Amino acid sequence: MSGVKRYLIMFKFFLWLLAAAASLPTLAQAEDCPAPKTMVFHVESQIERDTLGFTQGLEVHGDVLFESTGPIDGETRLNTIDRKGHVTPLAKFGNTFFGEGLTILGNEMFQLSWKDHKVFVYDLTGKRVREMPTKYDGWGLTNDGTNLIFTDGGDRLYFADPQTLKIRRSAPVRLGGKPVPNLNELEWVDGKIYANVFTTPAIVRVVPETGCIDATADLSKVLWPRMSLNERERLLSSDNYVLNGIAYDKRDGTFFLTGKRWRWIFVGKFTPAD
Ligand SMILES: [Ca+2]
Numbered sequence: 001m002s003g004v005k006r007y008l009i010m011f012k013f014f015l016w017l018l019a020a021a022a023s024l025p026t027l028a029q030a031e032d033c034p035a036p037k038t039m040v041f042h043v044e045s046q047i048e049r050d051t052l053g054f055t056q057g058l059e060v061h062g063d064v065l066f067e068s069t070g071p072i073d074g075e076t077r078l079n080t081i082d083r084k085g086h087v088t089p090l091a092k093f094g095n096t097f098f099g100e101g102l103t104i105l106g107n108e109m110f111q112l113s114w115k116d117h118k119v120f121v122y123d124l125t126g127k128r129v130r131e132m133p134t135k136y137d138g139w140g141l142t143n144d145g146t147n148l149i150f151t152d153g154g155d156r157l158y159f160a161d162p163q164t165l166k167i168r169r170s171a172p173v174r175l176g177g178k179p180v181p182n183l184n185e186l187e188w189v190d191g192k193i194y195a196n197v198f199t200t201p202a203i204v205r206v207v208p209e210t211g212c213i214d215a216t217a218d219l220s221k222v223l224w225p226r227m228s229l230n231e232r233e234r235l236l237s238s239d240n241y242v243l244n245g246i247a248y249d250k251r252d253g254t255f256f257l258t259g260k261r262w263r264w265i266f267v268g269k270f271t272p273a274d
Contacts, residue, residue, distance in 0.1 A: 033213065036205075036213050036216050037214065039215045039270045040270065040272075041203075041219060041257065041269070042222075044268045045267045046226065046264050046265070046266055047081070047083065047256075048264060049081065049085045049262075049263055049265065052074070054071070055067060057111065058102070058256065059103055060247045061104050061124070064082050065080065067087075067102065068102035070098050070099045070114070071093075071095040072240050072260070073261055075092060075093065076096065090122075090125060090126025091126035097113040098115065098116065099112075099113065100141070101141025103141045103143045104143075106162075108121050112138025112141050116138075117134050117137075118131050119138065133165075136158065138152065139152055139153050139198075140185050141186060143188060144159075145188075148162050149208070153181065155172060155181040156173065157171045157173060158170045171206075173206055182197055182198040184196040187255075189255075190250075191208070192206060194255075196242075200242075200243075201242075202218060202219070203243075204217075231262070231264075241260050243257070243258075245258035254267060
């Protein structure tokens with residue numbers, strides 16, 4: 001990556017952070033969120049995929065990753081990815097709908113669609129067992145063991161009944177006092193929600209009860225240097241190749257981070273910056 005581009009992408013992150021900092025809480029604004037902490041991601045290993053995918057949903061289940069892809073430079077699919085990077089399609093849907101977030105709750109796998117206003121439900125082999133209509137666009141999806149938790153491109157997290165999609169509650173996502181829209185791929189981790197912020201190199205951590213972002217991380221500092229020049233040029237060239245994909249293995253606290261059409265899945269852990 002050229003020095004100029006590297007600074008541009010870091011500048012983009014800091015602009016986003018500064019815009020939010022302008023509305024950090026004061027005593028007179030007790031309803032605003034506390035200032036967020038900074039997290040750092042430490043890469044422990046990298047998985048090289050044998051088949052690329054337009055990653056829209058990523059989750060650990062057992063010893064594999066489950067992935068939902070969208071139909072850009074490829075097709076909407078459900079995949080599994082093993083720890084050696086071998087991608088196995090479970091179901092292929094072409095461009096019949098635009099695959100988005102994915103999560104597994106009980107023995108069911110849920111997949112959002114972008115603007116088709118349907119949520120599809122599968123067994124873990126990828127066989128569709130039911131579908132549910134929704135009035136919302138579909139972006140990111142995770143679950144807390146009871147609720148489906150999704151975003152629609154706006155600044156709210158929605159908590160929904162997994163059987164009916166009835167919205168049980170929602171939370172306004174904020175950094176300080178500023179609403180934060182565009183939360184994309186999501187991951188429930190120890191009572192908090194990690195999220196990609198679409199088109200940025202930021203991952204934020206959200207308190208589900210309040211919607212407050214309590215920590216942020218700039219992944220460009222850690223991940224970009226581990227990519228080839230061509231890979232970095234491509235991810236900076238279009239919103240179609242941005243950071244998007246967070247999965248968590250609670251057995252050992254390991255995160256798996258990737259992006260749309262990325263060759264690499266980065267494996268590691270977050271720690272506080274100080
Ligand atoms: Ca996820």
